[in-house]
Amino acid sequence: xxxxxxxxxxxxxxxxxxxxxxxxxxxxxxxxxxxxxxxxxxxxxxxxxxxxxxxxxxxxxxxxxxxxxxxxxxxxxxxxxxxxxxxxxxxxxxxxxxxxxxxxxxxxxxxxxxxxxxxxxxxxxxxxxxxxxxxxxxxxxxxxxxxxxxxxxxxxxxxxxxxxxxxxxxxxxxxxxxxxxxxxxxxxxxxxxxxxxxxxxxxxxxxxxxxxxxxxxxxxxxxxxxxxxxxxxxxxxxxxxxxxxxxxxxxxxxxxxxxxxxxxxxxxxxxxxxxxxxxxxxxxxxxxxxxxxxxxxxxxxxxxxxxxxxxxxxxxxxxxxxxxxxxxxxxxxxxxxxxxxxxxxxxxxxxxxxxxxxxxxxxxxxxxxxxxxxxxxxxxxxxxxxxxxxxxxx
Amino acid sequence: xxxxxxxxxxxxxxxxxxxxxxxxxxxxxxxxxxxxxxxxxxxxxxxxxxxxxxxxxxxxxxxxxxxxxxxxxxxxxxxxxxxxxxxxxxxxxxxxxxxxxxxxxxxxxxxxxxxxxxxxxxxxxxxxxxxxxxxxxxxxxxxxxxxxxxxxxxxxxxxxxxxxxxxxxxxxxxxxxxxxxxxxxxxxxxxxxxxxxxxxxxxxxxxxxxxxxxxxxxxxxxxxxxxxxxxxxxxxxxxxxxxxxxxxxxxxxxxxxxxxxxxxxxxxxxxxxxxxxxxxxxxxxxxxxxxxxxxxxxxxxxxxxxxxxxxxxxxxxxxxxxxxxxxxxxxxxxxxxxxxxxxxxxxxxxxxxxxxxxxxxxxxxxxxxxxxxxxxxxxxxxxxxxxxxxxxxxxxxxxxxxxxxxxxxxxxxxxxxxxxxxxxxxxxxxxxxxxxxxxxxxxxxxxxxxxxxxxxxxxxxxxxxx
Numbered sequence: 001x002x003x004x005x006x007x008x009x010x011x012x013x014x015x016x017x018x019x020x021x022x023x024x025x026x027x028x029x030x031x032x033x034x035x036x037x038x039x040x041x042x043x044x045x046x047x048x049x050x051x052x053x054x055x056x057x058x059x060x061x062x063x064x065x066x067x068x069x070x071x072x073x074x075x076x077x078x079x080x081x082x083x084x085x086x087x088x089x090x091x092x093x094x095x096x097x098x099x100x101x102x103x104x105x106x107x108x109x110x111x112x113x114x115x116x117x118x119x120x121x122x123x124x125x126x127x128x129x130x131x132x133x134x135x136x137x138x139x140x141x142x143x144x145x146x147x148x149x150x151x152x153x154x155x156x157x158x159x160x161x162x163x164x165x166x167x168x169x170x171x172x173x174x175x176x177x178x179x180x181x182x183x184x185x186x187x188x189x190x191x192x193x194x195x196x197x198x199x200x201x202x203x204x205x206x207x208x209x210x211x212x213x214x215x216x217x218x219x220x221x222x223x224x225x226x227x228x229x230x231x232x233x234x235x236x237x238x239x240x241x242x243x244x245x246x247x248x249x250x251x252x253x254x255x256x257x258x259x260x261x262x263x264x265x266x267x268x269x270x271x272x273x274x275x276x277x278x279x280x281x282x283x284x285x286x287x288x289x290x291x292x293x294x295x296x297x298x299x300x301x302x303x304x305x306x307x308x309x310x311x312x313x314x315x316x317x318x319x320x321x322x323x324x325x326x327x328x329x330x331x332x333x334x335x336x337x338x339x340x341x342x343x344x345x346x347x348x349x350x351x352x353x354x355x356x357x358x359x360x361x362x363x364x365x366x367x368x369x370x371x372x373x374x375x376x377x378x379x380x381x382x383x384x385x386x387x388x389x390x391x392x393x394x
Numbered sequence: 395x396x397x398x399x400x401x402x403x404x405x406x407x408x409x410x411x412x413x414x415x416x417x418x419x420x421x422x423x424x425x426x427x428x429x430x431x432x433x434x435x436x437x438x439x440x441x442x443x444x445x446x447x448x449x450x451x452x453x454x455x456x457x458x459x460x461x462x463x464x465x466x467x468x469x470x471x472x473x474x475x476x477x478x479x480x481x482x483x484x485x486x487x488x489x490x491x492x493x494x495x496x497x498x499x500x501x502x503x504x505x506x507x508x509x510x511x512x513x514x515x516x517x518x519x520x521x522x523x524x525x526x527x528x529x530x531x532x533x534x535x536x537x538x539x540x541x542x543x544x545x546x547x548x549x550x551x552x553x554x555x556x557x558x559x560x561x562x563x564x565x566x567x568x569x570x571x572x573x574x575x576x577x578x579x580x581x582x583x584x585x586x587x588x589x590x591x592x593x594x595x596x597x598x599x600x601x602x603x604x605x606x607x608x609x610x611x612x613x614x615x616x617x618x619x620x621x622x623x624x625x626x627x628x629x630x631x632x633x634x635x636x637x638x639x640x641x642x643x644x645x646x647x648x649x650x651x652x653x654x655x656x657x658x659x660x661x662x663x664x665x666x667x668x669x670x671x672x673x674x675x676x677x678x679x680x681x682x683x684x685x686x687x688x689x690x691x692x693x694x695x696x697x698x699x700x701x702x703x704x705x706x707x708x709x710x711x712x713x714x715x716x717x718x719x720x721x722x723x724x725x726x727x728x729x730x731x732x733x734x735x736x737x738x739x740x741x742x743x744x745x746x747x748x749x750x751x752x753x754x755x756x757x758x759x760x761x762x763x764x765x766x767x768x769x770x771x772x773x774x775x776x777x778x779x780x781x782x783x784x785x786x787x788x789x790x791x792x793x794x795x796x797x798x799x800x801x802x803x804x805x806x807x808x809x810x811x812x813x814x815x816x817x818x819x820x821x822x823x824x825x826x827x828x829x830x831x832x833x834x835x836x837x838x839x840x841x842x843x844x845x846x847x848x849x850x851x852x853x854x855x856x857x858x859x860x
Contacts, residue, residue: 002749033785037747041780044846046719046832047712047740048425051759051766052839053784056752057792060765126785170788170840271764274793333791333806382807389802391646392549392826 008032026120030127058129060272064263065136065253065323069105071246072253073097076144079249080200083208100200101252104139104151111152112138115159119168130169130176130329134158137177137323140253141316141364142184143197150188157183174371175330178364185364193360195219198249216250217243217314218353218360224302230310232302243313251316260318264326273326276335280342281321285311287343288350303354311350320363321346330371334385337377345370415641417628420800421762421833425572425718426775427739429680429687433579436703441507442485442673442695443729444470446500448715448722451552451853452479452543454500462489467514467540467671470503479553481732482540484673484695486511502729505695518669524593532597532666539665541672543732544658545598548636548651549826550856560652563599564635565592567622567656568608571630571717571831573680574736577607579689580657580676581621588621588656591663599652608633630719631800636829640801649826657735677701677730681718681738682777683711696730701737710742712780719832723780743779752784762794762837787840795834795844801827805834805844812851825852 014020015028029038033055042049077097081088112135120127138155146154158180163172185192195214201207208214213236215223224232230240238248246256254260267273289308296304312318325331325345332341345366352362359365446454453474458464465486473479483505491504516539519527533556536542545563547554554560567577581588595603607622626632635653643649654662657676664672673693680687685705692701698713715724715734730737748754756766760776763769795805803824811819825848834844 004749005746029785035750037751037781037783038785039744039746040782040785041712041742041744042782044835044843045721046836046845047714047721047723047738047780048423048718048778048836049782049784049841050763050837050839051756051761051783052763052837053752053841054787054790054839055784056765057763057790057839059752126787128787130790168788170790269764270769328791328793331791333793334804335793382804385802385804386822386824389822389824389827390643390648392649392821392824 004035008036023121026124026126027117030117030120055129057272058133060270061133061267061323062136064266065140067259067263068140068253068256068319069101071256071259072140073101075247075250075255076100076200076252078247079198080144080202083199083212083214083249084202084205085209085212086202096200096202100144101139103148104142104146104252105135107148107151108135108139108155112155112159115156115164116168119160119164123168125168128169130163131159133327134163134176134180138180140319141177141181141251143192144200144252145197146184146191150184150191153187154180154184156180170329173330173375174368175324175327178324178368181364182368198251213237214249216360217248221303221306221314222353222357222360227302229302229306240310240313243310254316254319255314257313257318260322264318264322267322267326272328273322274328274331274335274338276338277326277331277342278321280339281325281346282312282342283339284343284346285317285350288347292350292354301354306354311353315353315361316363317346317349317361320349320367324364324367325370330374332374332378332381334378334381336381337374340377341370341374344373414625414627415632415638417626417632417637417641417800419798419802420629420631420637420831421798421837422570422629423572423718423778423836424760424772424774424776425680425682425738426777427573427681427684427687428775429573429575429678429689431576431579431689433582433676433689433691436690436692436696436700438507439693439696439700441487441490441504441697442693443502443504443697444481444483444695445502445729445731445734446471446481447495447502447728448724448731448734449481449543451475451550451856452481454481456492456500456503458483458489458492458503460489460492463487464489464505465512465514466673467516469540471500473543473553476553478537478556479543480537480540481543482514482671484671484693486513504729513670516665516669516671519594519666521590521593521667524590524597527597529597529600532594535666536598536662539662539671541658541662541665544661545652545654548639548653549649549828550852551830552856554652558650559600560650561648562601562639562651563595563603564638564651564653565595565603565605565656565659566633566635566653567605568626568633569655569717569735570608570633571719571721571736573678573687573738574717575657575676575678575689577656580660584660585621587660587663587667590667591659592621594662594666595654595659604638605656606633606635606638631829631831631833634800634829634831636827637800637831640827640829655733655735658733675730675735677735677737679705679737679739681714681740682779683707683739683741692730694730694732698724698728698730698737699726701730702726702739706739708741710744712740712742714738714740718778719836720830741779743781747781747783762798763792763839782841784839784841786842789840789842792839794837794839798833798837800831800833801829803828803848805848809842809844809847812847817851817855820851821855825855828852 015025077093116131158176162176162179221229268275286308348366349362454471455474458470464483468483485505487508490506493501495501543553545554661672759766808823832845
């Protein structure tokens with residue numbers, strides 16, 4: 001027999017009713033169910049059930065996010081080496097990235113799991129795997145320089161206020177990871193915005209080397225006053241290919257558009273992310289940016305002329321659409337409402353980017369804003385749908 | 395009167411072209427262990443029973459006692475709510491046991507069979523009489539013969555109210571739920587009996603019944619051809635009369651359609667033609683844990699153990715009567731109920747899942763979703779067990795249940811409305827259209843008991859309506 005199986009079998013009695021750690025049963029159950037699916041059988045019709053459970057459903061999102069971590073670890077180190085004037089050798093770069101990212105992930109999971117376990121134990125329900133996705137998403141959206149205590153505070157806010165006070169996974173109306181991210185953005189702007197936070201400095205430096213601009217492409221786009229935005233990016237040293245691959249100072253893992261595309265495709269193929277939200281989002285970017293292009297006249301800011309594809313290349317737009325907007329719990333449930341929801345997120349993002357100088361990136365707030373409207377969108381479509389039914393009772 | 399006018403012809407089906415209806419939703423389970431078309435004659439069992447469990451709303455009132463001599467067709471119990479629902483003896487001999495379940499609810503009346511069984515005589519109706527006989531008298535014959543419970547009424551699926559005229563009467567030759575007898579098997583050699591039964595039903599309903607078949611293009615459909623007036627194509631539960639009604643109805647009046655299963659028509663026909671209480675049944679035996687799955691000719695009330703014989707593969711097997719999605723787990727000491735035509739043997743699957751099983755690619759994992767490798771090459775047959783395959787979680791709006799629901803309910807919202815006590819809202823969502831097919835619970839990754847919640851709410855509503 002598997003030794004891990006033996007361990008669980010021998011320890012189970014301590015956690016079941018009457019055992020020494022009876023109160024921690026749900027923590028035990030959670031840990032055991034990671035290794036072995038529960039042996040529960042059906043007690044009512046239907047007698048058979050589908051093989052899919054929430055654990056696998058959520059696990060697939062984490063699978064899609066793993067490449068972002070690999071990329072993020074590399075990019076954090078790479079930008080750090082560039083800014084510090086060090087040669088971009090692969091292993092030192094990865095070393096710097098690991099040193100920055102791994103502690104953040106550990107802190108996020110430890111703190112997030114603590115809150116989830118606490119609430120589950122008090123409320124006597126199982127620990128939902130949605131937590132692991134929120135904790136996987138959260139560090140990817142942070143600047144690599146974020147102090148660990150702020151990371152802990154952010155995920156605490158996200159899990160507790162964004163989710164648990166509403167009843168836990170499945171009952172929250174806001175995306176917990178984004179809620180935590182937004183909390184940090186407003187509570188600690190010094191550590192979450194500006195040009196300096198996106199790059200980790202190494203080799204004892206306090207300022208980047210002269211050739212390095214710490215500004216993110218979004219900030220450059222917003223600051224551009226003449227010429228075109230792509231020109232401004234090129235002047236700052238960002239080629240379109242670099243933007244596509246995400247090799248610029250940004251949050252840890254959200255900048256790589258290529259991985260967002262492959263991840264979104266993967267999630268759509270396995271049916272975990274709804275294609276309606278993603279396509280609605282892309283449509284929204286195209287429509288809104290094109291609309292602004294048409295609106296712009298001579299003398300308008302260059303940002304208004306930026307084409308939709310370029311919008312999707314920079315910042316967290318692709319990441320937000322692929323992974324944050326598609327969170328099925330905080331998104332609307334109805335198919336039509338999901339199109340509108342995706343579209344509106346993208347439209348708001350573009351408007352915020354172009355017109356609001358206070359927010360270089362708008363996707364996070366746009367998603368949270370549309371999270372609030374998700375129930376309304378659902379309600380509208382449900383009402384339309386119910387009207388079509390032939391009533392049963394007169 | 396309006397309903398009567400509607401009953402003249404199954405008008406609600408005329409709008410469909412060529413009598414072919416397609417169900418795009420639903421889901422084909424493809425459970426392993428599908429019974430082949432061969433029919434095995436089972437020997438006469440030493441005892442049979444009238445089963446009082448698994449009868450839906452029926453509240454049995456015992457009408458026999460231990461030691462009493464009974465013939466085939468003797469009254470054994472009735473329904474406390476509706477005295478016209480009489481349940482008669484499927485065997486002649488001595489009542490050897492009356493078993494009660496929890497709260498002294500009648501479970502079954504067991505009869506030790508005599509070598510020579512006697513028959514209770516019932517009124518015979520000749521084919522020539524059918525056109526002229528009074529509808530009421532015909533119904534009374536069926537009631538007296540103990541078979542009225544076989545004709546049921548939507549939307550609650552209780553026995554039809556004999557005082558009313560249905561807008562339409564559906565006869566379902568096929569049942570797509572794993573696993574039910576194939577019409578070509580149970581109709582073999584009994585076609586004229588079936589035709590007689592359909593004429594009886596036409597008199598009762600005031601219009602020819604809508605006879606549906608699901609596999610009219612099957613190779614062996616010769617026996618079925620000509621009987622079915624409509625073909626319903628699609629996944630499970632395309633055969634269900636509630637689905638057909640939902641797809642075709644235009645007004646609320648049509649909701650009280652009646653329906654009966656194809657094989658049950660034979661029982662009514664036999665009762666009226668021979669004047670004897672019918673006891674013959676063709677039962678399908680299948681499932682992943684059944685060796686040599688096939689059709690069995692046996693009799694109503696036969697012990698389940700006699701049906702399964704030595705065909706159960708290994709230990710830890712669940713015996714399911716009436717289909718794996720809507721049927722019930724039965725004790726192996728139980729007997730074949732009046733409605734039951736199916737015995738499925740499923741592995742219990744009580745052992746914990748394999749190590750880190752949720753991470754495995756799952757090339758053979760039976761799943762509605764596309765989250766396993768099995769989505770690339772859907773296996774022809776899926777070996778399923780009774781494991782729940784996961785823990786209970788809150789709804790995550792994966793939207794699988796509305797995708798499979800054959801009557802376009804939004805189960806994920808309807809069940810929340812029910813749990814919040816919003817009956818009106820649940821009704822507006824189509825709670826009464828629910829055909830209780832069980833697909834929503836089947837596909838739910840959060841393992842929420844949607845079917846149970848919805849059907850309990852339906853039953854509560856029905857009982858409160860009185």
